[in-house]
Structure formats: structure tokens, C-alpha cells
Amino acid sequence: MSLNMHLDGHLPSTHQLSPHWQYGEFPVLARQFTHYSSRDLWEADTARLPKALAKIRRAARGFAEQHIAPLASAADLAEHLPVGECLPDVQRLLIEAGKAGWLSYFMPAPLGSMPWQAVTQPPIWQCALVVEEFSRACGGLMLLLSAHHLGCMPLLLSGSPGAITRHLAPVYRSCLNGDPHLVAFAITEPGAGSDAEEGHGAEVYRPGVVATPAPGGYLLNGRKCFISGGDLAKSATVFAALQGEGMDSWTCFYVDADSPGYSIARTEMKMGMRASGAAELEFNNVFVPNGRLIGGLRKGWALNRATLNASRIPVAAMGVGLARAATELAVDFARRYKLGGKELIHYQDVQLHLATMVAETRAIRSLIWQEAKHAWKPRQLNASLCKFHATDRAQHVVEMALDLLADHGSLHEQRIEKIFRDVRLTRIFEGTNQINRLSLIEDWQEQLLPLDSHSPIVGV
Numbered sequence: 001m002s003l004n005m006h007l008d009g010h011l012p013s014t015h016q017l018s019p020h021w022q023y024g025e026f027p028v029l030a031r032q033f034t035h036y037s038s039r040d041l042w043e044a045d046t047a048r049l050p051k052a053l054a055k056i057r058r059a060a061r062g063f064a065e066q067h068i069a070p071l072a073s074a075a076d077l078a079e080h081l082p083v084g085e086c087l088p089d090v091q092r093l094l095i096e097a098g099k100a101g102w103l104s105y106f107m108p109a110p111l112g113s114m115p116w117q118a119v120t121q122p123p124i125w126q127c128a129l130v131v132e133e134f135s136r137a138c139g140g141l142m143l144l145l146s147a148h149h150l151g152c153m154p155l156l157l158s159g160s161p162g163a164i165t166r167h168l169a170p171v172y173r174s175c176l177n178g179d180p181h182l183v184a185f186a187i188t189e190p191g192a193g194s195d196a197e198e199g200h201g202a203e204v205y206r207p208g209v210v211a212t213p214a215p216g217g218y219l220l221n222g223r224k225c226f227i228s229g230g231d232l233a234k235s236a237t238v239f240a241a242l243q244g245e246g247m248d249s250w251t252c253f254y255v256d257a258d259s260p261g262y263s264i265a266r267t268e269m270k271m272g273m274r275a276s277g278a279a280e281l282e283f284n285n286v287f288v289p290n291g292r293l294i295g296g297l298r299k300g301w302a303l304n305r306a307t308l309n310a311s312r313i314p315v316a317a318m319g320v321g322l323a324r325a326a327t328e329l330a331v332d333f334a335r336r337y338k339l340g341g342k343e344l345i346h347y348q349d350v351q352l353h354l355a356t357m358v359a360e361t362r363a364i365r366s367l368i369w370q371e372a373k374h375a376w377k378p379r380q381l382n383a384s385l386c387k388f389h390a391t392d393r394a395q396h397v398v399e400m401a402l403d404l405l406a407d408h409g410s411l412h413e414q415r416i417e418k419i420f421r422d423v424r425l426t427r428i429f430e431g432t433n434q435i436n437r438l439s440l441i442e443d444w445q446e447q448l449l450p451l452d453s454h455s456p457i458v459g460v
Contacts, residue, residue: 008346013038024036041362052117060102060130064137067096072116072138075275076418083231083264083279084135090144090275094182094232097145098175102130103182106149106156111164112172124310125372128317132365135321136328139422140275147276149181149314153307154237154252158295167254167292171235184233186224186281187304195247196239197431198438202301209283211251217289220253223265223282228429230279231267233257238283239300250300254292260440261286262387272421292386308430309378312387315430316368319394322423323361326401329415330357333405344404353404360397364390381443388433390441391426398423 006012013020023034037044042061046054071089078087088095097103101113106123108114118126123157127149132143155168174181187196189208194199209222220240235256242249255262261284267277295303331354334344344350368390372381398420402409409416427433441448447458 007351008342009351020213025192026252041358045365049129050121052115053121053126055221056105056115056118056126057129058132060133061430063097063100063102063186064133067093068134068137071141072182072418073412073415075138075141077090077412078274080267080269083267086232087425089270090141093141094144094180095178098180099178101176102145102179103148103175104172105130106152107172111169113176121370122375124313124375124378125369127314128368128372131314131317132321132324135318135422136325138275139322139419139425140273142321143228143273143276143425146230146318147185148233150307150311151185151229151233151235151237153185153310154294155183155254156302157306157310158252160295163254163294167235167294181235182229182233183199183333184227184230184236184279184281185307186227186230186236186238188224188226190280192221194432194435196304198435199440202247205247206248207247209238209240210290211240211253212243214287217251217287217292220261220283220286220288221257221281225278225280226268226429227279227281228276228330229453230281231264231277236281237294238281238288239304242298246302249298251297251306252294252300252303254294255283255286259286259288270425272418272423272425274421281334305380309383312383312430312436313368313372313375313378315426316364316386316390317372318426319391319423320361320365320368320418322426323357323364323394323397324400326416326419327354327357327361329419330354330401330404333408333414335410350404353400357397357400360393360400364393370372379443381440382445384436384439385432387430388427389435391423392433395420395423395427439451 011018019036023031023036026034046057049057071093075087075090081087104112105114105126106112108116108119114123114126131142131146152168152171155163171181171183189196191208192205195205209220211218211220220238222240224238227236233252238253238255239250240253241247242251263282264285265280265282267279270278275430289302323403334350334354337344339347368386371386398416401416402420404417405414408414431439
């Protein structure tokens with residue numbers, strides 16, 4: 001916008017009463033504490049990041065705009081493919097993402113692709129930045145690329161150098177060489193969604209996937225469902241209870257998808273994030289050798305919860321990316337569409353609407369960055385509140401965009417209806433937002449027990 005132009009109800013920046021130019025005439029000392037700028041908000045935020053993270057954010061945006069955004073509509077509208085099949089363009093995306101390091105950035109070279117300049121920053125923060133950029137371009141393709149990191153997380157969090165060098169490093173190396181090896185995270189069962197993510201339900205749940213001791217390892221039997229990327233994954237971190245025991249015996253097994261007895265029963269017809277398959281996995285006497293037991297016997301429940309704590313902040317960032325996409329589309333629509341002979345952006349009620357959307361989006365990003373920058377050891381309370389609050393507010397922002405576009409918002413070419421379908425899933429996976437609220441209380445419960453005369457006041 002030219003400096004001589006202005007919105008209805010606002011003064012041009014060259015006006016005598018505009019602080020835009022007046023601040024520039026303040027004394028040098030005063031200018032250190034005053035600022036009025038038309039600088040792009042994304043650029044301004046990126047400039048405030050540590051240099052290594054700013055570079056990652058710029059690279060992620062560039063990759064998303066070049067490789068993800070052009071495929072978003074076609075991947076969303078594509079027919080439901082048979083199990084194991086992938087659109088050629090999506091397969092090429094996986095290859096390009098692997099070669100560019102977007103499937104291996106949780107470890108630095110030579111094991112992965114994390115820039116050495118970034119190793120001083122929490123990997124979860126780096127992941128949140130990437131996920132936001134990819135989500136803005138397409139929720140489904142973002143999930144296809146990002147669910148892989150969820151599958152890899154138990155290998156990292158096991159703390160075992162052997163698990164990392166024998167299992168994870170070859171996965172990363174394959175991706176970087178242009179042969180994408182996706183890893184799935186398999187916890188959800190047909191009879192247990194939230195029971196696999198919350199202790200109170202897990203205490204009484206009868207496990208569906210069971211590991212039976214066999215010479216040299218274990219035999220897995222049962223089913224997992226709603227496994228993101230499970231249809232294309234070449235391996236999976238599978239959580240199973242030991243035969244005759246409950247969820248407290250949960251153990252993580254690293255399983256190759258080509259193992260005898262391992263099969264993919266189907267993929268779901270989904271409302272949103274359709275470019276990423278949600279698979280049902282079946283295990284029929286799948287043999288897993290002892291060397292592929294991750295984290296130790298009966299350590300799976302804690303490993304699962306640690307994985308969820310690590311992943312819930314990036315899931316919150318998915319909400320930011322989708323809210324940001326909706327806000328940008330709403331702004332673009334308001335600048336182009338006319339009512340009563342003038343663009344919507346000149347109407348003050350539209351300006352108020354957009355201001356709220358911007359504030360909501362930036363507020364949840366600020367929350368995520370605040371928690372992510374300290375997330376070397378992500379606390380359950382902080383990760384859960386990021387997840388439920390950011391994704392709840394993100395859906396509200398998307399609904400505001402739908403309100404602004406009115407009838408136009410229901411048209412696929414406007415992209416808002418796709419974003420609405422995509423954002424709803426962020427409130428369900430990684431624990432429903434209700435489960436995440438209970439996770440906050442669970443983490444905090446010792447301070448919430450009924451007061452007695454010696455109890456301190458609880459700080460919030």
C-alpha cells in the first residue's frame with residue numbers, strides 16, 4: 001500500500017496526526033523505546049528468533065510454498081486409494097522432503113540433518129516451526145511428513161545409543177538418500193483411544209495387542225487403528241502388553257512392515273487431512289526379536305507418555321499454521337471482494353473481525369514459542385495446555401474466516417472449507433482436548449488436593 005493511501009476510518013501514514021513519521025523525528029534515545037512499522041508480521045517474528053531457527057523457518061516456508069502448497073488441493077480431492085498406493089506427485093514430495101532433510105531433523109549430522117548451529121535449541125521448538133509452515137500449506141501433507149517423527153520419537157526417547165544407531169540412523173540415512181522410510185507410531189486400538197493416553201482409563205482397559213514370549217523374542221497379535229501414515233510406513237513403533245498382563249506391562253517393539261503376519265487391513269475415509277492415511281494394522285503372530293524391544297520390558301507406558309509430551313507442542317503448532325492460513329485467506333478476500341462499491345477491508349466491522357483473528361493466531365503462537373523454547377524436558381502440563389488451547393482457538397479462527405467469506409467459504413477453491421476440515425483433527429489426535437485438559441490436572445494434582453490448615457496457596 002502506498003503511503004498516500006489509507007483504509008476508511010484511518011489516517012494515512014503521512015498525516016500530521018500519524019505517529020508513523022513522527023516517531024522517526026524523536027531524539028535518538030527516545031527512538032530506542034518507540035516504534036511504528038509496516039513491516040510484514042512473519043518477517044518481524046522470524047527476525048526475533050535465534051539465527052539458526054530463523055534459517056530453519058525460512059527454509060521450511062520455502063519448501064512448503066514450492067513443494068507442498070501446489071499439491072494441496074489435488075491430494076485432498078484424490079480418490080481413496082487402495083492400501084499401500086500413493087499418488088505419484090505425493091511420492092515425489094516424500095522423496096524431495098527426505099533429500100532436503102525434513103524427515104531426519106531431530107538429530108545432527110552424521111546421524112541426521114539438524115544443522116549443527118541449531119543443536120543448542122530444543123528440537124521440539126525446531127519441529128514446531130517446521131510444522132506451522134507445512135500446516136499453512138496443507139494440513140494433510142503436513143501430517144504425512146510429520147507423523148513420521150512421532151513414530152521415530154520412541155527410538156530417540158528410549159535413551160539407547162543402540163536403538164538410535166541400529167534403527168533410527170538407517171531410517172534417516174535412507175530418507176536423505178532419496179528413499180523415504182516412514183515410521184508409524186502405533187498405540188491406538190479399536191477398543192482404546194483415550195485409554196491408551198490416560199492412566200485412569202488404562203488401569204481398567206484390557207489390552208488388544210498382546211506380546212507372547214517366543215524363542216529369541218516375542219509374537220505380536222492384535223490390531224491397531226487410526227495410525228497416521230501407517231499405510232506407507234516401512235516400520236512402526238508398536239506398543240503391546242505382555243501376555244496375561246495389563247497396560248502396566250506395555251512394551252514398545254520396533255517392527256518392520258514387511259514382517260510375516262504384519263498387514264494393513266484398510267485406511268479410513270476421513271473428513272480432514274485426507275492426504276495422510278489413517279491405517280488399521282493387523283498383527284498375526286508377528287515375530288519381533290529381542291533386539292527390537294525399545295526402552296525395556298514394561299517401560300512402554302512411560303515411553304508412550306513421554307512421546308506424547310514431546311509431540312503435543314508441535315500439534316499445537318499445526319493449529320497455528322491452519323489459523324494463520326485461514327487469516328491470510330480472509331485478509332486476501334477482504335481486500336478483493338466488494339460490497340456497496342468498496343472492498344470489505346474498508347468496513348470497520350470487517351477490520352475488527354480481522355484484528356481478532358490476527359490476535360488469536362499470534363497469541364497461540366506466542367504461547368507455543370514460550371513453552372517450546374524451554375522444552376528440552378517437556379512437562380506434561382505445559383505440553384497439554386499448549387495442545388488443547390492452541391487447537392481450540394485455531395478452530396475458532398477458522399470459523400471466523402468462514403463467517404467472513406459467507407457463501408464463498410463453502411467453495412473448495414477458496415481453501416477455507418478444507419482448512420476447517422483439517423483443523424478439526426488437531427483437537428482429536430495426540431489425545432482429545434478433553435483428555436489433554438485432564439492430563440494438565442493429573443500433572444498438577446498434588447497441589448490440588450483439598451486444603452488443610454498447612455496447605456500453601458496454589459500458584460497459577
